[in-house]
Amino acid sequence: MKKKLLSAVLSAVMVAGLVAGCGSAAAPAADAAAPAPAAEEAAPAAEEAPAAEVVESAEAAEEAVAADAGASGDVITVGFAQVGHESDWRTASTKSCQDVFSSANGYDLSFVDCDNDSAAQLEAVRGFIEQGVDYIIIDPIVSTGWDTVLTECEDAGIPVIVIDRTIDDSDKYAAWVGSNFLTEGKAAGEWLKAYAEKQGIKEINALVISGTTGASAQIGRSDGFKEIADREGWTILDEQTGDFTEEGGQQVMESYCKSYEGKFNVVVCQNDNEAFGAMTAMDNAGVKYGPGNDVILISFDACTAGLEDVKAGKITADFECNPLAAPFVEEVIKTLQSGGTPEKEVYMVEHWYALPDQIVDFSVDGEAQTMTEVTDEVIAAQY
Numbered sequence: 001m002k003k004k005l006l007s008a009v010l011s012a013v014m015v016a017g018l019v020a021g022c023g024s025a026a027a028p029a030a031d032a033a034a035p036a037p038a039a040e041e042a043a044p045a046a047e048e049a050p051a052a053e054v055v056e057s058a059e060a061a062e063e064a065v066a067a068d069a070g071a072s073g074d075v076i077t078v079g080f081a082q083v084g085h086e087s088d089w090r091t092a093s094t095k096s097c098q099d100v101f102s103s104a105n106g107y108d109l110s111f112v113d114c115d116n117d118s119a120a121q122l123e124a125v126r127g128f129i130e131q132g133v134d135y136i137i138i139d140p141i142v143s144t145g146w147d148t149v150l151t152e153c154e155d156a157g158i159p160v161i162v163i164d165r166t167i168d169d170s171d172k173y174a175a176w177v178g179s180n181f182l183t184e185g186k187a188a189g190e191w192l193k194a195y196a197e198k199q200g201i202k203e204i205n206a207l208v209i210s211g212t213t214g215a216s217a218q219i220g221r222s223d224g225f226k227e228i229a230d231r232e233g234w235t236i237l238d239e240q241t242g243d244f245t246e247e248g249g250q251q252v253m254e255s256y257c258k259s260y261e262g263k264f265n266v267v268v269c270q271n272d273n274e275a276f277g278a279m280t281a282m283d284n285a286g287v288k289y290g291p292g293n294d295v296i297l298i299s300f301d302a303c304t305a306g307l308e309d310v311k312a313g314k315i316t317a318d319f320e321c322n323p324l325a326a327p328f329v330e331e332v333i334k335t336l337q338s339g340g341t342p343e344k345e346v347y348m349v350e351h352w353y354a355l356p357d358q359i360v361d362f363s364v365d366g367e368a369q370t371m372t373e374v375t376d377e378v379i380a381a382q383y
C-alpha cells in the first residue's frame with residue numbers, strides 16, 4: 001500500500017538526515033498540546049519537528065513516491081467518515097463520494113456511516129489511521145472536538161480533507177469543500193423580507209426547526225436568519241432541533257401547532273426532510289401553508305423531493321445546499337498526489353428556488369441574488 005512504502009522511505013530519510021545534519025537547529029516544535037475537547041483526553045506534548053534539511057529530503061522522497069505511485073497507477077486508499085443517513089441530502093452526498101472514489105477510478109474506499117454519533121466518527125477516523133490509508137475524508141457531525149484526532153492524522157502523515165460541514169477548532173487538514181451556511185441563512189431572511197413586502201405582510205412571527213445542534217450547517221443557517229430577523233424586528237417565537245430528520249421535523253411541528261396555535265405565519269425548516277415532517281404535522285393540525293395560505297414555509301437543501309413540494313405549492317422557497325462535492329475533493333487529492341498545495345477552502349455553487357409568484361429581487365451582504373424558477377426540467381436535473 002502506498003502509505004506504508006512512503007512511511008518507510010520517509011523514516012529512512014529522516015534517520016539519515018538526523019545523523020548527517022545534526023548541526024542544524026530543529027524547526028520550532030508545533031504548538032503546545034491543543035486544549036482537549038470533552039470527548040478526548042489531552043493530546044500528548046508535540047514531538048520536536050524534524051530539522052529543516054531533513055524535511056526537504058523527506059519532501060523530495062515524498063514527491064518521488066507520489067510520482068511513482070501516480071505513474072504506476074497504484075490504488076489510492078481513502079477513508080470516508082460520513083455523518084450518517086439522516087436525509088435525502090446525505091444520501092446524495094454519500095453516492096457522490098462512492099461514485100467518484102470507485103475501484104474503476106483507481107480508489108479503494110473505506111466508508112463508515114457514523115449514524116450521527118460523534119464518538120463513532122472519531123473512532124472511524126482512528127480506524128483509518130490504523131489501516132494506514134492514503135487520505136481521510138471527514139464530514140464532521142459537529143464542528144468542535146477535532147484537534148486531537150487531526151493531530152494524530154498529521155502525526156501519521158495522512159492528509160485530511162473536510163467535506164460539507166466545517167471543523168471550527170482545528171486547521172490541521174489539507175482542504176475543506178462545502179457551503180457557506182451563514183449565507184444560506186441570510187438568503188432565506190433577505191428573501192422573506194422582500195417577499196413579505198411584496199405580499200403586504202407587516203408582521204413576521206416565525207418558528208424555526210433547526211438542524212443537528214452544533215453542526216456548522218445548523219449554526220450558520222440559524223445565525224444568518226436571526227441576523228435578518230433582528231434587523232427587521234421580526235419575532236422568532238421558538239427554535240428547536242429536528243436533527244435534520246423527517247421524524248424530528250414532525251415531532252417539533254406537532255408541539256409547535258399546540259403551543260403556538262394561530263400565532264405564527266412563517267415556519268423555517270433547516271432541511272427538506274424536516275419540512276416533510278412539518279407538513280405532515282400541519283396537515284394533521286389543519287394548518288394551511290404554502291403560497292396563498294396562512295403560513296410561509298421556508299426550507300433548505302432543495303433536494304429533488306423538496307423542489308417537487310415547491311412546484312406543488314407546499315414549500316414557498318427552498319435554499320439549496322449542494323451535496324455533490326466529491327469531484328472537487330478528488331481535485332484536492334490529485335493536487336496532493338502531484339506534490340502541490342490545494343486551496344484551503346472550496347465553496348460549492350448554490351441556487352435559491354421558488355415558483356414565479358414567489359420570485360423576488362433581493363441581495364445578501366449587498367450582492368444581488370438570482371432565484372431559479374422550479375420547473376419539471378429543473379426538478380429532473382436536481383440531485
Ligand code: GZL
Nearest residue numbers: 086087089164217244271321
Ligand atoms: C449541510 C448538511 C446538512 C443538510 C441536511 O451541508 O450537512 O446535513 O442540510 C443534512 O440535509 O442532514
